[in-house]
Amino acid sequence: MCAALTHPVNTQGWGGRGRDETDRQTERERERERERDLGACIQTGWVQTLGPSQAGFGKVGRSGELSAWSGPSCSQRHEQRRVRRPASLTLWDEEDFQGRRCRLLSDCANASERGALRRVRSVKVENSAWVAYEYPDFQGQQFILEKGDYPCCGAWSGSSGHHSNQLLSFRPVLCANHRDSCVTLFEGENFQGCKFELSDDYPSLPSMGWASKDVGSLKVNSGAWVAYQYPGYRGYQYVLEQDRHSGEFHTYSEFSTQAHTRQLQSIRRVQH
Amino acid sequence: MCAALTHPVNTQGWGGRGRDETDRQTERERERERERDLGACIQTGWVQTLGPSQAGFGKVGRSGELSAWSGPSCSQRHEQRRVRRPASLTLWDEEDFQGRRCRLLSDCANASERGALRRVRSVKVENSAWVAYEYPDFQGQQFILEKGDYPCCGAWSGSSGHHSNQLLSFRPVLCANHRDSCVTLFEGENFQGCKFELSDDYPSLPSMGWASKDVGSLKVNSGAWVAYQYPGYRGYQYVLEQDRHSGEFHTYSEFSTQAHTRQLQSIRRVQH
Numbered sequence: 217m218c219a220a221l222t223h224p225v226n227t228q229g230w231g232g233r234g235r236d237e238t239d240r241q242t243e244r245e246r247e248r249e250r251e252r253d254l255g256a257c258i259q260t261g262w263v264q265t266l267g268p269s270q271a272g273f274g275k276v277g278r279s280g281e282l283s284a285w286s287g288p289s290c291s292q293r294h295e296q297r298r299v300r301r302p303a304s305l306t307l308w309d310e311e312d313f314q315g316r317r318c319r320l321l322s323d324c325a326n327a328s329e330r331g332a333l334r335r336v337r338s339v340k341v342e343n344s345a346w347v348a349y350e351y352p353d354f355q356g357q358q359f360i361l362e363k364g365d366y367p368c369c370g371a372w373s374g375s376s377g378h379h380s381n382q383l384l385s386f387r388p389v390l391c392a393n394h395r396d397s398c399v400t401l402f403e404g405e406n407f408q409g410c411k412f413e414l415s416d417d418y419p420s421l422p423s424m425g426w427a428s429k430d431v432g433s434l435k436v437n438s439g440a441w442v443a444y445q446y447p448g449y450r451g452y453q454y455v456l457e458q459d460r461h462s463g464e465f466h467t468y469s470e471f472s473t474q475a476h477t478r479q480l481q482s483i484r485r486v487q488h
Numbered sequence: 489m490c491a492a493l494t495h496p497v498n499t500q501g502w503g504g505r506g507r508d509e510t511d512r513q514t515e516r517e518r519e520r521e522r523e524r525d526l527g528a529c530i531q532t533g534w535v536q537t538l539g540p541s542q543a544g545f546g547k548v549g550r551s552g553e554l555s556a557w558s559g560p561s562c563s564q565r566h567e568q569r570r571v572r573r574p575a576s577l578t579l580w581d582e583e584d585f586q587g588r589r590c591r592l593l594s595d596c597a598n599a600s601e602r603g604a605l606r607r608v609r610s611v612k613v614e615n616s617a618w619v620a621y622e623y624p625d626f627q628g629q630q631f632i633l634e635k636g637d638y639p640c641c642g643a644w645s646g647s648s649g650h651h652s653n654q655l656l657s658f659r660p661v662l663c664a665n666h667r668d669s670c671v672t673l674f675e676g677e678n679f680q681g682c683k684f685e686l687s688d689d690y691p692s693l694p695s696m697g698w699a700s701k702d703v704g705s706l707k708v709n710s711g712a713w714v715a716y717q718y719p720g721y722r723g724y725q726y727v728l729e730q731d732r733h734s735g736e737f738h739t740y741s742e743f744s745t746q747a748h749t750r751q752l753q754s755i756r757r758v759q760h
Contacts, residue, residue, distance in 0.1 A: 341719075345692075362692035364719035364753045365701055371718040417689045419759050420617075420634035429637060446643040447613075447636035448714075449721040481636045487691050 303344035303388035305361065309333045311368045313340060323387040326352035336383045339366040345440075345486050347455045348372065348383040355473045358455050359383065360442045362487055389440050389486050390459040397439025397485040399456070404432040405467045417484035420447040431480040436463035440486040443471065447481045455486070575616035575660035577633070581605045583640045585612060595659040598624035608655045611638040617712075617758050619727045620644065620655040627745045630727050631655065632714045634759055661712050661758050662731040669711025669757040671728070676704040677739045689756035692719040703752040708735035712758040715743065719753045727758070 307327060309315040318332045328334055329352075339348070341363045350356030359372045366372050369381050401421075403409030409432065418424055431443070436458045445451030454471040457463070465471055468478035579599060581587040590604045600606055601624075611620070613635045622628030631644045638644050641653050673693075675681030681704065690696055703715070708730045717723030726743040729735070737743055740750035 345695075360720055362719045362754075363695035364692050366718060371722055372720075373722070417756065419756065420636050423617075423635035423759055442720075446638060447634045448632055448644075450643055450645070482634075484689065484691065487695055 301343035303346065304342040305344075305346050305386065306340045306342065307333055307336045307383075307386075308338045309335050311337045313338050313365075313367065320386055323385075325354065325385050327384055327386065328352075338368060339372065339383070340364075341366070345389040345488055346386055347389055349385040350382060350474075352384045354385045354387060357474060358453050358472055360389070360453055360455055360486065389455060390457040391438075391440055393439035393485075397441065398437040399439075399441050399483065400435045400437060401426070401431050401480075401483075402433045402435075403428065407433050407435065407464075407466070414483065419449060419482050419484070421481055421483065422447070429481060430478040431468070432478065433467055434465050436465075441483055442486055443480045443483045445477060445479050445481065449482050449484060451481075452476060454480075573615035575618065576614045577616075577618050577658065578612045578614065579605055579608045579655075579658075580610045581607050583609045585610050585637075585639065592658055595657075597626065597657050599656055599658065600624075610640060611644065611655070612636075613638070617661040617760055618658055619661055621657040622654060622746075624656045626657045626659060629746060630725050630744055632661070632725055632727055632758065661727060662729040663710075663712055665711035665757075669713065670709040671711075671713050671755065672707045672709060673698070673703050673752075673755075674705045674707075675700065679705050679707065679736075679738070686755065691721060691754050691756070693753055693755065694719070701753055702750040703740070704750065705739055706737050708737075713755055714758055715752045715755045717749060717751050717753065721754050721756060723753075724748060726752075 303321065305320045307318045307320065315337070316333055318327065324332070327336060339361060341361050343363065345363070346361040348359045348361055361372060372383070398413065398415045401412040401414065403411070412426055422429070434456065436456050438458055440455065440457040443454045443456060452475070454475065456465060456471065461470060468475050574593065577592045579590045579592065587609070588605055590599065596604070599608060611633060613633050615635065617635070618633040620631045620633055633644060644655070670685065670687050673684040673686065675683070684698055694701070706728065708728050710730055712727065712729040714721070715726045715728060724747070726747065728737060728743065733742060740747050
C-alpha cells in the first residue's frame, strides 16, 4: 500500500521543489505537514525548529541531544522543542533529484504501482529512518536510508559488490532508539553457544573480541540495528528491529529474505 | 618504505597459511610475533588471550571493554590481559586470500615495489586499523580498514560509485582512541562560522541538526575519525587524525589528496 504523492515536475535539484503549476501537492497537505512537523513529541533527541533558511548547529552528546549552541553566527538563542517529525521520503526517477517525483509518508510495497515511479534513481530522506528493498513486498536486498541526500544508486549501496540499481519497496524503520539500544549476538543458531551483548556501534566486531566472522542468531532487546557483512559497515546490510520477529532472529536466513551469508563483521544502531 | 614479508604460496583460504615448504616466514619470525602479541600493553581495550581454536565472547560496553563472559561454553574463566598488538595486515594478489601474499607491519608507500605484490585483491587486517590508498605515496582515494576480512575489492569500497580495484599504499591509523574521541565541525573554511562538537558516531549528520550537507573545515581534538560523503557511512571516505595536520583541516581539500567534494553526511570514530 502506497501513501504516495506523485509530482510529474522537472525540478531543478532539491531547491526547485514546490510551487510548480503541475505540482499536485495542495496547500492543505502542506499545512497538515507543517502542523505535524511542529506538533508531535520527539523521543529520540532534540530537533531545532528554525526557519528553512537558517542553518542550525550545536554541540551533540552521545545520545544525539543538542546541548549547546556555539559559533559567532549562532549566538542568538533558539527555542528547542521536542518534535517527533513524521516519516517522509521523496523519490525521483532520475539522478540528482531530477525528473518525476513521488513522496512517501508510510509503507510502500511497490513504488512502480498506482502511479508512482517506474524506477528510482535518487532519494531524499526528510524524516525518520527507512529501509528500502530491491524487490516489491519488502523482498530482496535491504538498504538502510537515514536522513540525508542520496543522489544516485551508489549512495545507498553498501559496497561495489552489493549495489542495486532498483529500489521498489520502502518502509520506515520500526522502533529506532539511538539512546537505549541493545542487541545480543549468539555463536550458534537458536540462541545457542556463547553470546555477546552490545549497546554501541561496532565497525569491527573482530577487533572487539568476537572471534568468528559469523553470527548464528541474534536478539534485539531494544531499538533497531543494522548488521553488515564486512567491517566498516560494508557489504550486505540487514536491518534488525525489536518490533519485527519479536526481535528474535533464530538463524541467519531470518536476517533478510535474501541473506546470502551468516558472515557479520560490523553492526550499528539506527539513528532517527 | 615497506616492512613487508612476501609469501609466494598458494594458500587454501586463510586457514591454509603457514607450513608450506615455500613459505619464507621462518620459525624465528613466528616466535617473535607470538612474543609481541602476548607481551605488549594495550591502551584501547581488553583483549582476550585464548588459544587459536577457542572462540572468545563476552559483554562489551560503550568503550569496547569486555566486562563479562557469558554463555554455556564460556563458563570457564579466562585471564584478561591488557595487550596492545602491533599493527599487522596481510595482502593477497587474488580474491579470497589466494595467490601470492605480503605481510605489512608498518607504512608501505608502494606495495608493488621491492618484491611486494603487483596488485591487491584481498586483505586481512590482523591488528590495529589501517588506511589504504588508491595510489603510491598515500595519494588518491582512502579506504579505512579495521580488523577483519576483506575478500574482494567490494569489501573495502564505500559504495558502488566509489570503488577502487587497486590499493597501492598502506599505513596504520594514527592515535585511534575509541574511548575518548572528539571532533569539531565548522560551517566555513578556516574554522569560521557555526560549529558542531561531536564525541560519538553519527550515521546521519542531517538527522542530528546539521542543516548543511557540507562541512567547510574541521578540527580533530582527539582520536581518529572517518568522515563520509553520504549518510550511513557510504561514498568517499576521509580518515582524519589528531596527529596529522595537528588535527586541523582548514578546507575540504585537506581531507584527502583527492577530495572531490566538501559534502559530508556521516562521521564515526575509528576503532582499534
